[in-house]
Amino acid sequence: MTNPATGPLPERGGTSLSRSSDDMTVALLATTLDQLRQQTDLAALWPLVIDFLCQLSGVHLVWLATYQGADQSLQGQGGQTAVGTPNFLKQRFPATAGGLLDQVIMQKHPVSVPDLQAEPRAGEWCRVAKKLRIQGTVVYPIGAREDCLGLVLIGSNHWGEILRGQEQHLVAILLSGLTQEIYRLRASLPRSRATAAPQAIPAAAQLPLVSDLPPPLDPSPPPLDATLASQLLQEVSQTPTVTARIDALLQRVHQALQPAHTSLFTWQAETQDYVRRRTTADKPLPRENERKTVLISAQVIPAFCQTLRSGQVVAISDAHSLVSSQSPIPLLQLLKATAILAAPVILGEQLWGFLIADMPQSRIWSEAERQMLRVAAQFVALFAPVEMAESKLAQAEAARELASGLTQAICSDQDWQGVLRQACEQLVNHLQAQATLLVRHDPDTGTFTVVHQYPLPRGRAGLVKLAALSSLDWRNLSNKPDPEVINDLAQDLRLISWHQALLSLHCPAWLVISTQATGTPNHFLLIGRNTGSAWLESDLQSAQIIARQLGVLTQQWQLQQQTQQQQHLYQALQRGLVAIQKTQNLERLELASIQNLMELLQAPLVALITWQPGQTQGWIIVPPQVLPKFSIRANYEIDINRDPLIQAALEISQADASTFLNHPHPYPEVIQLGPTDLAPETREWLTGQEIGQVLAMALRTDPEYQPSGVIIVADRQDRSWPPAYFEALITLVNHLAYAHRSISLSNVLIEGWQRLEMLNWYKHRRIENLYRDLGGTYQQLYQGLTSHPPVAPSQLARTGQQFQSQLTSLVPLLQQEAWELKPTMGQQQESLGLSTLLRRSLERIESLVKQKQLWTQVHNPEMLSVTGDIAKIDLVLQELLLCAAQRSQAQGRIDIWCQAIDSQWLELSITDDGQIDPRLLIDLHHREHLDWLAPSTLDQPPGRHLRACFGIVAQLGATLDLYKLEDDRVLSRLILPLQVSA
Template sequence: MGQPHHPPPHERRLVALGRILQALRQGGAPDQLVQLVLDHVRTEFDYPILWVGRYDQSNHQMLLQGSVVPGDSRVFRPKLSLSPGDLMEQALIEQRPLIVVDLRQEPSAGEWTTIAQGLNIQSAILYPIRRKDSCIGLMLLGAERWGITPSAEERAHLSVLLGTLAEAWHQHDIEYQRQQQQHPDRVLETLLQRLVHIEHLDERLTAVVHDTHQLIQPSRSRVYWFEPRTNHFWLRVQYPKPTKQSRSGEPGGQPSATIQVQEARSFYQTLWADQLVVVGEAHSSLKAGLMAPLMAQMQAQSLIAAPIFCRNELVGALSVEGDTPRLWSEAEKRYMQTVSRLLGLAMPVAAADELIAQTQRDQQLVGGIVHSIHSDADWRKTLDLCARQLCDRTDAHYFLLLLHDTEHGGYEICYQSHGPTGRVPPLTWPSLDEVDWQMLERSQGVIRIEDVEHDLKLMAWRGNFQALGVQSLLVCNVSIGHAPEGLIIIGDKTCRHWSTAECTLLETVAQQIGLILHQWQLQRQMDQQGHVYEAIQWGLRMLQRTFQPEQLDAATTQHLANLLQVPAVVLVSWAIGEDMAQLSQLVLQTKAFQIDEDAVIPVASDAIINWALQTDGILPLTMADLPDLSRQWLSGPNDSNLLITALRTAPKHTPTAVLIVLAPPERRWTEYHFNLLTLIANQLAWARRHLSLTAMLVTQREKLEMLNWYKHRRFEEVYHQLEKGIQRLQALGKKPDALASQRFQQILRQLSSLLTSLNPLLQHEHWKLHTDYKTTPLISLLNRLMERVNPLIQAQQLWAKVHNESNLIIGGDLIKIEFILYELLASACQRSPRGGRIDVWCRQVDRQWLELSITDDGKLPPTLIDELNLGRPEDLLAPSALDDPPGLHLAICHGLMKQMGGDLSLSILDDQRILSRVLLPIANNSRSHRSGPLSPPGSASQPFSRHHGR
């Protein structure tokens, strides 16, 4: 195949191919499709002569579909007969491209020989046009040069292009055959006869959709109903019905059942203009870009939608949708328009049917509420049923039941219901003006407010309505003709007109709900008692299950905020004897309060802390009562409400925490709130004291265990050294000479030095450990360590080796470090099998840290390793592998290394060897350890199994 004079880039050719394939899939007349293909091939490839023919199987000939020649195109005849064995028949049978070097001299070319001589065609290729396993046509590409061969890329390009052309021909044939079988007039005649005997609108719509689907045979036939108030179309009838397995929005699932007008405005405007919406043909009624989102939502590629009008108002649309591009016939368009207008004629009768059906539903709603009042003891379920059905009936967004607060004035919400995106209303509502109170008391029906912004009714609540986003509402007194002790409000987010039927329905429902308000008041008292009982149970459970003070504080403050329904709870605590307090826990769910979480609060001078400590119980305050010093770390609106109480246990116990509850100005505290806060505060105080006391005892036990282990190891060392000294003295006593006297003095100096080394132990480490910083070469440390452990190695007949290539200086409390290393190495020897191997590895991690690792062939319980690395069980009474040696000794060594700023861990390598790993500080950079522990490098916690091979 010939190469273009200026070959296009590969990317441009792919883009061009994509465009032509999209055009072919959209369908059209066969001659238009062929012309698109010819224009594309002529643009992309250097072939001056192109010819496309379609195979006529019945007459065994090729029918000309289109051609491109430099001169007169009449050189090609409309029909070319096929002869046995000629090139065209061979290409049809083999279904693969045939390359001809010189078409003018090809014996099997048939009539093409004459054509080639007239057009001076030399190189040519016959390319089959295939669909699946059948060849339905041929394309000839000719050039005036000799011996041109197509590339693999060009063959693939033509294969995809002609395959798509074959599929387009096939779809056109199917469509043509289907159109020949349609009889719209008969379908309309039958449909009219059926509609005469159908009364209900939904049944009529179903019949129309079914017959339309049978006639046009789309993928789906539907009726969309228009909702003018919410400005959207909703799916009312569909054929075929969606299966349960199909879900909207999933691949292969059902398309969306709702069409928003703002997302498909051109579709909506075309229907309002009483015009068909047609998509799928070469020249659709709307631009493809405007309809693309809607078609994607419908999961369709072809569409006819006809508007349904009633009394000059758009009420819906009848649509047929196809999953593939389709050429809609004029008969189909006329049928859709006729049927949609036929549906519009039935709407007046349907409106009467809808009115009757709505009246019946209203009666069922009221009857259901009455039945629930007398049969269901749970009044909240009754209100749930009422709110849901009433909001569905009136298409409202909010349902509120307000109860008058006789103690503090105003109203409080005893029930609320709002949509999933609705805003939460305020808990309390202010008192009404005298005019509004009398209006509600004297009104004999429902108060209608169609625009909150411009209506003067209920002015005291306008801010609440605006906060909710309510623009129009209905208000009804549950006891008409009496004081408005209870009010029902249904609200809408938009300005709207409330019909008389909606007002009558709300009035009826309000009278029924008034009967259950007494039940609600009794139920509320029972609920409050239940909350107190739950608070007691919750406190006991938290005390049993929580072992960390931080978790206890966090859970208690959050639980208290949920029970009291307050936006903020603060816990301020300090240690006994400290002068400064800090915020240990904070629950803050609003921006109205500003609380400094990092504040340092003076215990002696802060007003909140001192007032709480001086008050035996709960002290209610307002934000305006606080002095400026306290408002530096806790501030908010001046009329905000506060409750403060100190966490007390026994009269002789010193409180160490204050609990602060913050609420908005409209909040009113009751005896129930005080009782609940007192109960939780007492439980929290005792639980905190219990955990603090337990933590203190555990810490003291761990310190004493460390001290006991260290002193025991130190005395062991003294004992061994004294034993060696005495043995040497006894040996010298048998050799009284000058040399013996000199050695005798040397031993005395060593024993004196030993006694001197015990002075710090006796002076500074009575009840706690003392840190003594010293330095030593790593080699010396290793030599002393191996010398001390040598008896164990000999006893177990172990093979031991030290791997060290550096002579670093180690700094720290060397006596304790040496004891820790000896403990690890001795444990490794004791658990190793006889004849096993022990390796000591030294590796510098960075400029500050040295890693010393010991590998052995022994066995350790996995629970011991887990508890050593992760900590003891939270249950202090549960058996632990760290209660007795060797786990106890390893845990002590682990704690000592943490105190000295290093790290110690045990793990099991991939080859099941035990790895004991210690991080030691290097002396050059460890002087700062005297003022505080160093932080081990983060990379040091990674596994080192690859460094410990045999």
């Protein structure tokens, strides 16, 4: 006979045994059965069976495995595929409950599958089938009617049923013979070991696979000791606590009965279920953490419960042979048992629970075993009331310690998130939950912000917000002091807005508890479980106690947050007001104000749109650094009459206070718009992509006054603005409006005062010169009229013409410079020779020069002409020479240096050796930033005259400087425009 281990299975059509050769198949079967009977080792049976099955036509996969009842698995003993003998054929596969292999083991009937690749119950074999291209498959059980020893899997590359007619009968005969030989070898194994010589057995002669098989059927288990009950009570009584006594009792019963498991089911009134609280087994159960949640409803085993309630012991030896309606089939399926022995635990008239021993194989329960389990159940009934009392005390103590620890953490720890994390971690462990959420209700939007989540999901962000509830859900939740209990969220219509978010945490059961005992709640504690266990009354009490403690914590945290917010607003508002009060420069005021508003509101963008009174074009003032996602076109001119946002802010600022009495918005002076409300005209300059909402408020101190600008605040769409922020914004913007108007008005008044002061100096100097000139002309005229002999009439006419010319020079002054100096830009320019200009200025100070005996000299005079307003230039040069002469000491020196800088500008430098007040030099160079209310050297001559000269020179487009040189001389430097030759 060919061993299939030497090569792969033959393809269809190339087999050594065809379907037409029935006689040869029968002969091969007879030979195989005879060889099975001759074997003395279990390991030698498997190749013979595999070899026969490989000879069947169309077979491309054979796998033989023995069943391990202890851990519900299948140990592969070998097989064959079309590509050889892979190692996985000798691996261990789990017999998953409800799977294909488990069905064959439990039902002990062959199962045929048309396509193993598409069979979802095949588990790992589905992947194997895809790899080996196996489709049609049949699985046969190995074993007697009452016991399953293993199975055989036969597969083909073709779809549908692969064994028909006589082949099915031959396989059944083969497996029946295999079963008999397994029992024969297993029964002879103890005898052979007992009679064997005490010498080392070779490894090849040992039976390593005997442990892979389930223990043999033994209808007579070992007898119980008569004194076992008294010993049991004596041993149990030595344990310190009642809970430990019940555990020891189960352990001792398990040692005595030797079942697969010994369990205690107790009644749970909240769910009307029996819950397995304790179990004892030789090996740990798979999924150890799920043992505490194994439960069965009393409604599915009513006859079983009724029997136990009457005080009887229920003994089932073989579940497959039961036909009684009282058979607890769901319980057997839950325990995966074939034989069970159950005794009731009765407290008063109630079936408090039952003690049960189960076996995966058939077993005849003796009377002594029944009596033992009954006595143990009675012991449990004695211990149960005390154990329940101890359990409740322990739960109360645990809840008290949890609440006490949380209270101490609240009082001592300032890390609120750390306290919340500690509390939620303890709560999860105490209630055996999987998720906790602490949410805060926002009365403005109706949404719920997640304050804390424990534990955070791995690899992704936690929940940020929960959607707003329907009016019915919110009314029920806010008016209900007791916890909202939801055992299956997917099937519940309550809190429908939260279903998607809560189910994403894989928790179907939830508790929703208000953290406040009275009043409208603003915080809720959500606790979720991912198991099917219901919420007990003790769970609700513990959760409610912790929720109330967290309510104290959240209230303190909210108060602290409000205090921090108010402190931040107060400090930012104070800094903003101080910045407004400290500056008198309009540009610095505008820039400092928008930066303080950004800090105050914690907004990414604050801008100011401002304009001069009477203008229609506004310009944008933004801080130096703006986030790109909140950008704004800083160099963009805005038509304030066409922009809807600016017009809306201006219109609302012009409204009377009575208009706002019935306004729906609590702060109507602030325009608040969303991204869809912004007009295209506004989006042309407000270009940031993440700008989701905009606040706008006009700078207007009174509805009757003209506005000076509009403040723009931009932020994300989900930004919420508490009332305190609106109040701070309105306060700071109103102060900015007053400061903006005050500084603007002050600038207008100061500029007007300076212009009038310059006009007064200019007119005064012109009148002085005119008075001097007219005085000289009058003397000439008087002498001509009173002289003897009289002068000629022609000479008198020339004097009169000179008189008329001097008066005519005042006409432009009276007509064009009545209230302010005549602007030089756009006017016809005059020209005068440099030498004439210098000679005329020196003549006017000649008397002072002679009086002090000063030495004056003009250096580098050139044939150049000065252009511009000659009258003003003449007076400025005269004032500079007069100041130099006044501060010079007697017999001092005044030098005038003339130098053409280029073809357009001339430099006149006047140096003198006089003394000058250093403060005067400082005030002249910082005259635009002086405190006008403080005393200054510019309030009286010569500083007052020099300030007028500086202003007139700046108006002429020229340059005037006054310095003190290193050799203590004073330099007056005047740069004038030259006449450009044609």
